[in-house]
Amino acid sequence: TETLGPDISEFAVLAHAWASGLSIHDVPVMRRIMGEPTGVAYAAARPLGDGRLGYDAVIEFDRHRRALLIVELLDHMETDWGFAARADGFSVRVAYPSTYATNAPSTCAVTREASGMTVEERWSGRYESGFRREWIHLHDVVTRGAVPETPIADALGDLLLIEEITRRFIEAGA
Numbered sequence: 001t002e003t004l005g006p007d008i009s010e011f012a013v014l015a016h017a018w019a020s021g022l023s024i025h026d027v028p029v030m031r032r033i034m035g036e037p038t039g040v041a042y043a044a045a046r047p048l049g050d051g052r053l054g055y056d057a058v059i060e061f062d063r064h065r066r067a068l069l070i071v072e073l074l075d076h077m078e079t080d081w082g083f084a085a086r087a088d089g090f091s092v093r094v095a096y097p098s099t100y101a102t103n104a105p106s107t108c109a110v111t112r113e114a115s116g117m118t119v120e121e122r123w124s125g126r127y128e129s130g131f132r133r134e135w136i137h138l139h140d141v142v143t144r145g146a147v148p149e150t151p152i153a154d155a156l157g158d159l160l161l162i163e164e165i166t167r168r169f170i171e172a173g174a
Helices: 010-021 027-034 130-144 152-171
Strands: 039-049 052-061 065-072 081-087 090-096 106-114 117-126
Touching: 010 039, 010 052, 010 152, 027 052, 027 065, 027 081, 027 152, 039 152, 052 152
Parallel strands: none
Antiparallel strands: 039 052, 052 065, 081 090, 090 106, 106 117
């Protein structure tokens, strides 16, 4: 109730749970690519039927850059996890499988213009789960004194950003 208030809908609780339990993993990726988030321009959750939901959030960064976070809890077993980034002259698309598919590779495609042609370079073949890698790193931090890849200040910032997104859900009528 501290984050959401005492008079909230069950849908708002569910939307907050999905944002804090699922989308929070996307924030460090955005930070590494875009820098520190400066705010949330827009966020709204929507019911998809049968207890499922979706939501969109526009995250602001410095230099008038924005990231669009789209999350949908589908009614079938398809996963579409990854991100795309665009800049002058090229675009990047990274796709990674569900953490439950331990033997499915991640892929990275870079598309650019070269001599009047569209060129796409693709890399694939990394079969390591991101969650497995996080747990191994945590083990190294605790047992070997490795420096955490994500400082505690960034982790706190991630939580605060998710709270801001959730407040926007509620303001939009979730």
